[in-house]
Amino acid sequence: MRSPKTISLLQHEIREGVLFLLPAMVLIFGITLFPILFTFVLSFTDTPLSNPSPQNFVGLSNYLSFLRSTQFWQAIWRTLYFTVVSVGVELLLGLGIALLIHARPPGWAFLRTSLIIPWAVPTIVNGALWRWIYNADYGALNGLLYSLGIIDKYRPWLTEPMRALNLVIVADIWHSVPFIALILQAALATLPLELDEAAAVDGANAWQRFWLIRLPLLRPAILVALVIRTVEAFRVFDIIYVITQGGPAFGTVTISYLTYLESFSYGHLGSGAALSFLITLFTLAMALIYVRLLYRPEVQG
Amino acid sequence: MRGLSRLLVFVVLVALLLAGCGGQAAAGPKVVKVLAMQQAGPTPEEMNAIVAEFNEKNPNVKVEIEYVSYDALHDKIVTAMATTPPSYDVILVDDIWYAEFAKAGYLWDVTDRVDAQTKEKVFAAAWDITTVNGRIYGMPWLLDAKYFYYNEKILKEAGFDHPPATWEELVEQARVIKEKGLVEYPIAWSWAQAEAAICDFVALLYGNGGRFVDDQGKPAFNDEKGVQVLEWMVKTIDEGISNPASVSYVEEDVRNVFSQGKAAFALNWLYMYDLAALDEKESQVVGQVKMSLVPVFEAMAKQGLKSATINGSMGFSVVDKSPNREAAWEYVKYLTSEDVQKRYAAHLLPIWSANYEGEALEALKALNPATPVTVPMFKEQFPYAHVRPKVPYYLEGSKALQLALQEALTKQKTPAQALNDAAAKWVELQSK
Known part of the structure; x- marks a missing residue:
């Protein structure tokens, strides 16, 4: 049985604990929760950017007007295409590079270090870089293809919607492959060698060892890289802002770009907030799918 | 008892923190914050020199100027205007934003503060830039056309x-x-x-x-x-x-x-x-x-x-919510005055029509290697410049x-x- 003294000590500790936690809670509420709740409230109003306190409740009409607009669905489609292609290619290339480094060919340390460079370049700088590379009249891409004899005269690259989207994807891949490669390479380095060796003794060939042993063991690392990159790719904005400004003919307007236009260029804070929440729903759904597909308990630890 | 004293210490700390954040500047010159752009027009060095002149002549006012690129300017302004008091007292506004900003109530109506003489001596086409529904919301500044x-x-x-x-x-x-x-x-x-x-x-x-x-x-x-x-x-x-x-x-x-x-x-x-x-x-x-x-x-x-x-021109306007509107307007007037514009015309052609006549025109043309061509060209081309619709x-x-x-x-x-x-x-x- 507890004495009254212990209880008061316990209460004291709780009180102290709460006191110590309070600043952190205030910060988290102020920086994370409050803006989310505020945005949620805004998304049901027609608040203009010029007077950003919630007003004029309009119910679901912001959401409904987007769900009914072709511009919204085209942007969603483009964003999905961007995400699937860029993350897919990044994963394959990243895995290949990770395996290559892991095999420690001559110069692997140099390779691993230089791999950081594209990732270390800020996205805005990366965008400016590729904008120059793709330039029709003095870009490096034209220069390269021309001097290799692949094209007979300089051509414009960013003037067709679908091609522009693909070229923006290439720029994004160049930037993000290193991230996936480094995560997977780090994961590879921690895998227990015994399993691999045992399988080799049992006569498994290199492909079988990769497919049946290493890949399943890499699954948690792949999941982490995929979730981070998918969410990032789904919210892609800056690289498009720099390379194409959403053009040509809205061909590279992704859902985040649409949100930017809606909120800041057109000044519709309410519908911009609704778009942000739609993006959140989509990313949440994708994260859940990943967890279902890849996060199997038996491969943990 | 101990808990209470700790609570007190905590409260005092928080209070200090809040006071530090929201503290008022000590008495001194009124600060006028200006948002301009670093792209076309005068160089930041020239703009800073004009600010220094103004500050020296007006010891009770202190102008501080900031620059962004044209493409960032609109969005910077609309986000800055959301706070009270706003982050800037004077803003550079593009021709095509005047209707939007006037409707949003960002800009101070200066119709009654522009005297008849100024109104007459500045190009009529220049007033179109800063005027919305017959009200003047700023001084025209950068007159440009393709x-x-x-x-x-x-x-x-x-x-x-x-x-x-x-x-x-x-x-x-x-x-x-x-x-x-x-x-x-x-x-x-x-x-x-x-x-x-x-x-x-x-x-x-x-x-x-x-x-x-x-x-x-x-x-x-x-x-x-x-x-x-x-x-x-x-x-x-x-x-x-x-x-x-x-x-x-x-x-x-x-x-x-x-x-x-x-x-x-x-x-x-x-x-x-x-x-x-x-x-x-x-x-x-x-x-x-x-x-x-x-x-x-x-x-x-x-x-x-x-x-x-x-017509792709811009003007300088005073922010309506600014606590220092009068001082801000004095700066805008100084920046666009005939004297300052004449002295700093190397990259910015004056809004005052008198500068394009007689001796003043010759002086303007002789300013730098570009002006012998650009000044007469401006005079010839600008009358054919068309403004885009002024709608919010x-x-x-x-x-x-x-x-x-x-x-x-x-x-x-x-x-x-x-x-x-x-x-x-x-x-x-x-x-x-």
Whole structure:
């Protein structure tokens, strides 16, 4: 049985604990929760950017007007295409590079270090870089293809919607492959060698060892890289802002770009907030799918 | 007891923290914060020098100035205006934002503070920039328009001794230039999905006798004249006269292409003259660059129209919510005063018409190597400059028109269809 003294000590500790936690809670509420709740409230109003306190409740009409607009669905489609292609290619290339480094060919340390460079370049700088590379009249891409004899005269690259989207994807891949490669390479380095060796003794060939042993063991690392990159790719904005400004003919307007236009260029804070929440729903759904597909308990630890 | 004292310490700390955040500046000169841009117009050094002069003459006011790029300016202003008091007391406003900002209540109405003399001595066209529904919301400052540039050397090699006066003549000259292999694509445009495309389109539209909106403010850019212009734009790309990369180019790309000698003609703001014609570091065509009036279409030329272009000017305004409006307005007046404008006219032509007459004109022309050309050219071209509609939904309407131009240029829609769709969007925005 507890004495009254212990209880008061316990209460004291709780009180102290709460006191110590309070600043952190205030910060988290102020920086994370409050803006989310505020945005949620805004998304049901027609608040203009010029007077950003919630007003004029309009119910679901912001959401409904987007769900009914072709511009919204085209942007969603483009964003999905961007995400699937860029993350897919990044994963394959990243895995290949990770395996290559892991095999420690001559110069692997140099390779691993230089791999950081594209990732270390800020996205805005990366965008400016590729904008120059793709330039029709003095870009490096034209220069390269021309001097290799692949094209007979300089051509414009960013003037067709679908091609522009693909070229923006290439720029994004160049930037993000290193991230996936480094995560997977780090994961590879921690895998227990015994399993691999045992399988080799049992006569498994290199492909079988990769497919049946290493890949399943890499699954948690792949999941982490995929979730981070998918969410990032789904919210892609800056690289498009720099390379194409959403053009040509809205061909590279992704859902985040649409949100930017809606909120800041057109000044519709309410519908911009609704778009942000739609993006959140989509990313949440994708994260859940990943967890279902890849996060199997038996491969943990 | 101990707990209580700790709580007290905590409360005091929080109070101190809050006081530190929201603390008022000690008594001293009134601070006037200015948001300007670092792009076209005077250099930051020149702007800073004007600020220093003002601060010295007004010891009770302290002006602090900040610069952003043009593309960041609008969004920076609208986010800064959300706080009270706002982060800036004076802002640089583009022609096309005045209606939006006036409606949002950002700008101080200075109609009664502009005296009759000032009103009369500043170009009438300049007042159009800062005036919305008859009220004046600031001082005009940067008067700019798109000018027509040509490479005299290429024209001479093609056998032409004069620049084209009409767009039809330009096409003829361009065909010869292309056939002779002097350049692959004789003219470069800024037709990317940006405001730049609207500027070029408006210059062509008025040169064909078209109008952006009619007298009732309804869209008119999709009438017969507008469709003809967009069809012409598409045709010149198909024929290889316009650089096909124009669809992804803004003004800086046009300047680069033209400065490399890869275009014989270009449409651009005044800033390109100094950089393309005189600056060895920026240009490979130094000494070959000339300017002339922006051409018009032949049918309009026959009716006596000499030129048509786009007005891309800016003004300085005082923020309505500013606690120091009077001091801020004094600074704006100083910055745009006749004396200051005359002394700092190297990269910014004055808004005062008196500077363009008699001795003052000669002094203005003698300011730097560019002004002997740019000053007379400005005087000749600016009267033909057309402003875009002053409506609060301009940016959204403009985006719809940018999309239409691009849809036609990338062959996703016919010019008529694309322009009609944009006009429908414009009508929808009006009814909101």
